Amino acid sequence: MTTPFGQSLLGKAVLITGGFQGLGLEIARHAKANGASRIVLAGRDKGKAERAxxxxxxxxLVFGELSDPKVPARLMAxxxxGGPLDGLVxxxxxxxxxxxxxxxxxxxxKLFAVNARAPFLLMSGLIxxxxxxxxxxxxxxxQSMNAHCGAADLAIYSASKGALQTLTRNAANAHVADRIRVNGINMGWAATEGEQQMQARTLGKGESWAETAGAVRPLGRLLEASEVARLAIYLLSDLSGLQTGTSTDLEQWVVGAPP
Incomplete structure (x- = not known):
């Protein structure tokens, strides 16, 4: 895998949730390529775990269902x-x-348990x-671009990601003097494995939904998981310097711009 950051995670140990598939696994690929000394992947599907x-x-590998309030602390423990950690995704x-x-x-x-409470507890453990x-x-x-408002059918999801965005800033502010940096990525629309399942099957839009949706976007495509992963590695690494408390919008439209 080519990467613009070389060995930016050399000697660092990171825990990645959702690491058995999709975006989490893509971030793990980039962490490995960037020299991470230790990668711990958290998830729940044992079949996907072995492939990862x-x-x-x-x-x-560590296993658990993040909707269970006892699991995040156990996963961190x-x-x-297996050794100290330097980062968490x-x-x-x-x-x-x-x-x-x-x-x-x-x-x-359900949504707040996985999207807000679990990250809070994992952040608490690492901090x-x-x-x-x-x-x-x-x-x-x-995080998600939906944290800014969200589509009508994403009201609860958007609220949970808005909560995570606030937790990101709160943790960054509370622990900047501890030299613990906390940043977020407001991820735009991407054809991840989970979104493929949702769009193609749950919502019945068919296997080619991503091409159809991407065709009307400014760049003619959806966001790619690798683009999110590269930004995540940058934020994890010392390359991002003292950057903390930020939530980067990663999408093809600018919040607040006229339609």
């Missing part, structure tokens, strides 16, 4: 049992649709670990 480990040589997330007309308390709890070591570190949260 076969691809990311030496990767360690298991990751730390909260890439796991769910995108179930719901509007103000059909949203339910159960779906609210506690880094402070105990007196070591610097970096956290990258995969």
């Amino acid at each position: 480990r076969a691809e990311i040589a030496g990767a360690e 298991e990751a730390l049992a 909260n890439a796991a997330g769910i995108t179930d649709r719901a509007s103000f007309l059909d949203g339910t308390p159960a779906l609210w709890d 506690t670990h880094l402070r105990a070591r007196g070591a610097p570190g970096s956290i990258v949260n995969i």
Whole structure:
């Protein structure tokens, strides 16, 4: 894999949630290519886990369902049992649709559990670990452009990502003096594995939905997972310097610009 950052993660150990597939696995590929000394992948599907480990040589695996409030702390403890960590990428997330007309308390709890509570608990675990070591570190949260408002059928999802965006800034502000940097990526529309399942099958748009959707975008395509991964590696690494508390919009439109 070609990468613009060389060995920017040399000697660093990182935990990546959602790491068995899609964007999480793509970030793991780039972390490996950029010299990360230790990569811990978190997920729940054992079949996908073995494929990920076969691809990311030496990767360690931890398993759990992030909707369970006890799991994030356990995953962090298991990751730390293998050695210290320097970074965390909260890439796991769910995108179930719901509007103000059909949203339910159960779906609210489900989306906020995975998209906001789990990242909060994982960040808490890493921050506690880094402070105990007196070591610097970096956290990258995969957020969403929907945090700015979101489509009508993404009301609850958008709120959960908005919460994560605020947690990103709060953690950055609280721990800048600890040399712990926390940044987010407001990810735009990309044909990840999860989105393929949602668009092609759940919403019934067919296997070629990405080409159709991309054709009307300014650049004639959707965002690519590799583009998100490269930005994540930059934010994880020392190349991003003292950058903290930022949420970078990664999409083909500018928030606030006239339509």
